[in-house]
Amino acid sequence: MEFQILSHAGLLVKNKPGKSLICDPWLVGSSYWRSWWNYPPVSKDLINSLQPDLIYLTHIHWDHFHGDSLKRFPCNIPIIVPKGNYTRMKDDLYYLGYKNIIELKHGERFQLDAGFSITSYQFWMFLDSALLIECDGVKLLNLNDSKHMGLTLRQITRKHRPIDFVFRSHSSANERLSYEIVDEPETPVDDLDRYIKEFAQTAQATGARYAIPFASNHCHLHKDSFHFNRYIQHPLLVEAYFKKHGIQTPQVKVMLSGDRWSTETGFHISDKDWFTNRETLLAEYLQQQSESLQKFYKLEDEAVIEKQVVTEYFGQFSASLPFFIRRYFKPVQFTYVLSAGGATKYIFNINVYKGRVEELPPHTVLDHVTYPIQIHTTAFIFLRGIEFRIFSHMCIGKRVFYKVTSKRKKYMEALNLVFNAYEYDLLPIHKLFTWRSVESWTMRWREVVLYILLVKDKLIYGKLDFEKYLR
Incomplete structure (x- = not known):
């Protein structure tokens, strides 16, 4: 067998007869409104060589479920997705023109070929999944x-041990770095070191032979997000962490787009250094994509x-929320400050409790006493969100x-959680009691136990200690 790293989170696996599976093929262009780009870029020759028999999509985020990349493959190709409580992945694939959609339940095995199978394992309220691939031993x-972690990870490792390779993300893919605490400007908003630490702990808990830093090999090129490149935890930092802490098992291997491993010849890893001189390479990359960005x-x-x-x-959004959630937001309003053409064009005050919207003049002075929760983005992105x-x-x-x-920060964090619940069919609450949802969560009972334990930890100790669930 052979596997090859394609991109940020793209993985190709082939068996000896030549049957091939691709996971999460973001191969071309950008993601998240020209903010995210594959780093390093994916070569055109590699993209053009791909003729997979099947595609597996782990979850719906665009750096994994990438429409423009999927359109490079025929509409009749089987695409496999996790079967969770909601149908959004399947529905969006139908919208893109794909009809051969296969949903796998939690823990369900799918045979691709002789000696070549996959098993899907779901996790998190807002459906993500891991894939255990068995190919030619x-x-x-x-x-x-x-x-x-905890029982959910042990379910995988006990059933499939020994594991040869584990692939996992190792850098921030959330909103924490986007916060500015205006009255406490020195307050840290994220602990960047923890991402690599959790990568190492998880890799060790799997008992794998090799750990591949994965699904974090991207950069930011949009003018609004370029400065975030300095916070990306790249694979050489992961390698340095393993060395510093004397972690020899699993052995960490830095593999980037185009790198591969096979049972016959082992590792084939390019000697191109993408990280030591990253600032210069990013400047070149930015110049190469300038036309696309300007458009x-x-x-x-x-x-x-x-x-x-x-x-x-927002009227419909508020109406979907149970009273106790709307009541939680009663003391606050959310002020969306939306730019276009280099200046503030729209300001909307959102009252989630009442489901009401007030539009303010774009020249309104936004002090943080009157408007303590401000969300700044572009009018374009806000409209796409709707x-x-x-x-x-x-x-x-x-x-x-x-x-x-x-x-007021806690209210913004809560609103982002509620947006997720609304868009992942956890709200209105009656959607939790569909047969599809009940079946999904029943099969994932270990995860429910984990959440109960985490809540207990928070109530007793005042914090969440994930480390003890990775031992």
Whole structure:
């Protein structure tokens, strides 16, 4: 067998007869409104060589479920997705024109060929999944972004041991770095070191022979997010962490786009250094993509929002929330500050409790006493969030910036959680009691136990100690 790293989270696996599977093929262009780009870039020759028999998509985030990349493959290709409580992945694939969709339940095995099978393992309320690939006697655990731990990770390792390779993310893919605490500017908003530490702990807990830093090999090129490149935890930092802490098992291997391993010849890894001189290479990459970026800047500058669209969306959103959630948001309003053409064009005050929207003049002075929760982004992104029900995606791309007071930050964090629940069919609450949802969570009972234990830890010790669930 052979596997090859394709991209940020793209993985190709082939068996000896030549049957091939691709996971999460983001191969071309950008993701999250020109913010995320594959780093290093994927060669055209590699892209053009791909003729997979099947595709597996771990979850719906665009750096894994990438429409423009999927369109490079025939519409009749089987695409396999996890079967969770919601149908969004399947529905969006139908929208893109794909009809041969296979849903795998938690722990369900799918045979691709003789000696070549996959098993899907779901995790997290807002559906993610890991994929255990068994090919010609080699076992690969593609955890990507999923945070399996405790009983959920032991379910995988006990059933499939020994595992040869584990792949997992090792850098930030959330909104934490996008916060500015205006009344406590020195307050740290994220602990960057923990991402690599959790990578190492998870890799050790799997008992794998090799650990591959994965699903974090990207960069930011949009003018609004380019500065976030300095916070990306790249694979050489992972390698250095393993060396510093004397971690020899598993053995960490830095593999980037184009690198591969086979049972016959072992590792084939390029000697190109993408990280020591990363600032210069990023400047070159930015120049190469300048035309694409300039076209997108122009598109963003021309965005127009009708207040009625905003009013209808948040009216429906509020109505979907149970009273106790709406009541939680009663003390606050959320102020969206939306730019276009290089200046503030729209300001909307959102009252989630009442489902009401107030539009303010774009020249309004936004002091942090009157407006303690401000969300700054572009009119274009805000409108896409409404049109496609993807407010939960907005913060991932680091194109949204939160300026909040220390006392109000918790409300913004809560709203982002509620957006996820709304868009992943956990709200309205009656959607939790569909047969599909009940079946999914029953099969994932270990995860439910984990959440109970985490809540107990929070109540007793005042913090969440993930480390003890990775021993």
